Amino acid sequence: MSEAEKIATETRSEFGKGAARRIRRDNKIPAVIYGHGNDPVHVILPGHQTMMALKHGGANALLALDVEGTEQLALTKDVQVDPIRRVIEHIDFVAVRRGEKVTVDVPIHVVGDAAPDTLVVTENAVISVEAEATHIPEFFEVSVQGAKEGTQILAKELDLPKGTTLLADEDLLIVNVTQQISAEALEAELEEAEAEAGIEHDVSDAEIAEAQDEAAAIDAGDDAAAKGDSAE
Template sequence: MSNKTYELKAEARAQVGKGSARELRRNGFIPAVIYGDKQDPISIVLSRNEVTKKIHAGGFLTTLATIEVDGKKHSVLPKDFQLDPVRDFLMHVDFLRVSKDTQVTVEVPVHFENEEKSPGIKRGGVLNIVRHTVECHCPANAIPDAITVDLTGLEIGDGIHISHVKLPDGVHPTITDRDFTIATVAAPAGLKSEDNAAGDADDADEDASEE
């Protein structure tokens, strides 16, 4: 679990509507909302530059933040953000208000280690990543930085399923009806071609013997 967090200062947003939002964006700000935890939602105004930096730093949707609004601090988790489809700048952010008992659903990135200890990869096998993230249900204050997959001992043709991964306490994948694949060690293209050629040769020999 990550201990990193950050703080943002915001102002309550008195006016809502498209016209007000456009004016905010022209002046370097963005509209946002804080909701959840059985409290009324709060419309706020944030610095677009500050929030954009946090997004580009990575882990934005899995890192808790504290937003101070008119002197009151709110513990939140970013749940969604919208980008302008043409110019790609930040338009709006949704923040979920969290407490120590809040459970959240997040996409946790998958990291792979010990590629050099995989005999299959050493022989030229290719790590075929099926899932770069895994959707998990976990406490808001215990979101893992990443799910780590150990590739030690894997041969060509081996697969890594979610059952092979040790998840932190309280963290559970949202997919529970199957042991889904995270990655496989695939044969390199050259080896596949050789195998296909060998198979074709065997077929030809069988055809000749039948004649």
Template sequence: MSDQLTLAAETRDRGGKGASRDLRRNGRVPAVIYGMKQDPVSIHVEEKALMRALMTGHFMNTVVMIDVGGKPTRTLPKDVAFDVVTDRPLHVDFLRISEHATVHVNVPVHFTDEEESKGIKIGGVLNIVRHELELIVDAADIPSEIAISLKGLEVGDSIHISNVNLPKGAKSAIDDRDFTIATIVAPSALRSEAIEQAAEEAALAEAAHEEHVAEVEAAEAEAAETTEGGDEAPAAEGDAE
């Protein structure tokens, strides 16, 4: 289960971009708490403390207690906006939740027992299709990761969601198909797949180019017809004079 985190926060009296820039210059990150049919609360947290929480690797699927003036609020992080140049956090959204609320989270997958996979032993490669699983779980029992064993798997074998033992009370948010999480493939299969993908992309690009050329030629032909038709058209009143 993910460890619970606590972040100290202060309320924001001013909104707007200017106020947010002032906060960031002082090592603070603007944030908001919303949900549970209550009014949103604008807050700010210490950037260093937020970065430590982000560095845990499971911030987005961890219950975070936001302590504002000694009053803790149970939340789940829903979004973190980052600066595209510096990667510094710019804003955080926190969703209020009750202690045993049912929440939708993305939980990372961790593969174990590679050394006991027959396929990998003979040179096969683990092709990961999904690095995270979308789960619906109790907020008090959010797993930090889902461990999947590769023991005994051979080249050509696939791991589907139906093969995974999820924690008690957890279920997949995708319930309309038995989706693939990973496969054991031969290195040549990966190369073939890459070649096929490149060929498909090249074919699509060529088709798009041909379509564009056809559109240009059609436009030019239409323009030529319009010009020829214009020579036979009656002169404008001003020209007649």
């Protein structure tokens, strides 16, 4: 992992939704730093620089925050993003020290093309490890190049860098390569499952209209027959 990016912070003294909105209008981000038994430290971060640092650092970005002249290493733990505007609304950090071990979930990146007519399924998209705070892997790369049907990649097969310890079960399935199912076979499986569950297909509008026409024709025939009987 690259050196933590240094970011100057401002002390946050106003709180509440109104204050948070004013901070965001100035293209800044409210944040809080927890950890080491200290009281939470509320700060304000520069919006663009922080966003780029998080993008570069990945899911477990480590920043060197300048808090009132003192550097504080801070590990990103939660980033709240507006679902519509896609801007960062708030960040939670955990204070860490150089050399300190931390527990993190590291993403899995699958690369390569498996054998023809196979399907690559990522069973677990992240894996839990313990690593030094300043040497957290950004991701673990798993290659499926040429992998045949039946190939299974387990957690113990991951290439962990020095100083990183696997915390998940060694036999945890990470990637599973199975036979690719055809559209016809998938449809047959769905129909079989629906039949077993007693699910009937919905009747189409055309089928309903046809049934109504047939019923009307039968009724018309019955009426005509009734009139003929009356005339006799």
